[in-house]
Amino acid sequence: xxxxxxxxxxxxxPLWQSPITIPGGSRQSPINIxxxxxxxxxxxxxxxxxxxxxxxxxxxxxxxxxxxxxxxxTDKSYITGGPLENNYRLKQFHFHWGxxxxxxxxxxxxxxxxxxELHLVHWNSCKFASFEEAVMEANGLAVIGVFLKIGAHHSxxxxxxxxxxxxxxxxxxxxxxxxxxxxxxxxCPDYWTYSGSLTTPPLTESVTWxxxxxxxxxxxxxxxxxxxxxxxxxxxxxxxxxxxxRPLQPLMGRTVRSSFx
Ligand SMILES: CCCCNCc1ccc(S(N)(=O)=O)cc1
Ligand SMILES: [Zn+2]
Numbered sequence: 001x002x003x004x005x006x007x008x009x010x011x012x013x014p015l016w017q018s019p020i021t022i023p024g025g026s027r028q029s030p031i032n033i034x035x036x037x038x039x040x041x042x043x044x045x046x047x048x049x050x051x052x053x054x055x056x057x058x059x060x061x062x063x064x065x066x067x068x069x070x071x072x073x074t075d076k077s078y079i080t081g082g083p084l085e086n087n088y089r090l091k092q093f094h095f096h097w098g099x100x101x102x103x104x105x106x107x108x109x110x111x112x113x114x115x116x117e118l119h120l121v122h123w124n125s126c127k128f129a130s131f132e133e134a135v136m137e138a139n140g141l142a143v144i145g146v147f148l149k150i151g152a153h154h155s156x157x158x159x160x161x162x163x164x165x166x167x168x169x170x171x172x173x174x175x176x177x178x179x180x181x182x183x184x185x186x187x188c189p190d191y192w193t194y195s196g197s198l199t200t201p202p203l204t205e206s207v208t209w210x211x212x213x214x215x216x217x218x219x220x221x222x223x224x225x226x227x228x229x230x231x232x233x234x235x236x237x238x239x240x241x242x243x244x245x246r247p248l249q250p251l252m253g254r255t256v257r258s259s260f261x
Contacts, residue, residue: 025197025203025205025249026205026252027195027196027197027205027252027254028196028197028203028205028249028250028252029106029107029196029197029198029199029207029209029246029249030105030106030107030108030196030199030245030246030248030249031107031194031196031248031249031250031251031254031256032107032108032109032110032111032248032251033107033108033109033110033192033194033211033256034110034256035109035110037256038192038255038256038257038258039255039256039257039258040257040258040259040260040261041257041258041259042261044082044083044193044257044258044259045081045082046081046082046189046259047079047081047082047084047144047189047191047210047259048079048080048081048082049079049144049182049185050077050078050079051077051090051180051181051182052076052077052180053177053178053179053180054076054177054178055070055071055072055076055077055090056068056070056071056176056177056178056179056180057069057070057071057175057176057177058173058174058175058176059160059163059167059173059174059176060167060171060172060173060174061167061168061169061170061171061172061173061229061230061241062170062171063170063171063231063232063233064200064231064241064244065094065095065096065241065244066094066095066164066167066226066229066241067092067093067094068092068093068094068160068176068179068181069091069092070090070091070092072089072090072091072123072125072131075087075089075125077089077090078090078122078125079122079142079144082191082193082210082259083193083208083210083257084142084208085139086124086125086126086127087124087125087126088122088123088124088125088141088142089122089123089125089131090120090121090122090181091121091122091123091131092121093118093119093120093121093181093184094118094119094121095116095117095118095119095148095226096116096117096119096199096244096245097115097116097117097148097223097226097227097242097243097244097245098115098116098242098243098245099227099240099242099243101115101150101220101223102115103115103243103245104116104117104148104243104245105117105147105148105245106145106199106245106246107145107147107209107211108248109147114147114148114149114215115148115149115150115223116147116148116218116223116226117145117146117147117148117245118144118145118146118147118148118184118216119143119144119145120143120144120146120181120184121141121143122141122142122143122144123135123140123141123142124137124139124140124141124142127139127140128140134206135198135202135204135206136202136204136206137206138205138206139206139208140204140206140207141198141206141207141208142207142208142209142210143207143208143209143210144185144191144210144211144212145209145210145211145212146184146185146186146212146215146216147212147215147216148215148216148217148218148223149215149216149217149218150217150218150219150220150223151217151218151219152217152218152219153218153219153221153222154184154216154217154218154219154222156183156184157183157184157216157218157222158222159179160176160179161222161225161226163176164225164226164228164229165228167229168228168229168230169230169232169233169234170230170231170232170233171233172234184216185212185216186212186213186214186215186216187214188212188213188214189259190212190213190214190258190259190260191210191211191212191213191258191259191260192209192210192211192213192256192257192258192259193208193209193210193211193256193257193258193259194209194211194254194255194256194257195207195208195209195254196208196209196254197249199245199246200246213258213260226241226242227240227241227242228240229241
């Protein structure tokens with residue numbers, strides 16, 4: 001954590017000066033998913049994903065990653081089914097990635113690290129009035145995680161990649177519409193699910209994680225475009241936006257369920 005790094009005189013990225021696990025944190029994310037320890041749950045339903053491209057608002061650089069945000073005043077874009085008891089409305093999606101293709105994802109599978117990971121963030125619109133409220137509550141959020149691997153060019157992702165130069169610096173924003181994030185999901189329905197947390201502050205333990213078994217493929221040039229983004233504001237010293245992932249957190253006795261046997 002931050003303390004050990006400081007002892008070793010290693011730089012601690014500003015984001016990690018907060019405690020690595022929040023006091024009493026028993027369900028922190030990300031985790032390593034040990035395939036053989038996951039438990040097939042035949043009662044898990046298929047995940048239902050309904051996204052309306054018209055709800056897409058804008059893309060912006062928040063100084064930690066880039067995110068695409070959605071209009072979430074009605075239930076136009078939502079998920080339900082799977083491990084979920086209610087409808088969860090799409091709020092935003094973003095990625096985590098590394099400086100090189102050898103690392104970058106937050107979750108790992110049998111300790112395998114992927115070059116990047118997509119997070120589609122949804123909030124429980126049956127129980128809470130807003131995303132900000134749901135962030136603080138157990139069962140408030142559902143995040144779909146999708147691994148990215150280097151391979152074929154991804155034509156849907158290219159629509160995002162083309163716009164990245166216009167949000168190079170922290171706190172820059174660009175209009176972005178008519179994008180259907182379903183194009184970023186693998187066709188295979190299989191997933192793992194477990195109870196966890198946000199992987200950035202406030203690190204609240206409010207997330208039902210749904211991690212897709214199959215990765216999507218993107219090409220080297222597309223991932224390299226993520227790495228041209230900057231953590232810093234315009235005019236400040238250039239710091240490439242890379243390695244924006246949290247270290248693995250202890251499982252603390254949690255069971256990871258699989259939707260497939
Ligand atoms: C109250 C404002 C919170 C903004 N940030 C939320 C947030 C943080 C991390 C993740 S993640 N990386 O666990 O999917 C999603 C959403
Ligand atoms: Zn994330």
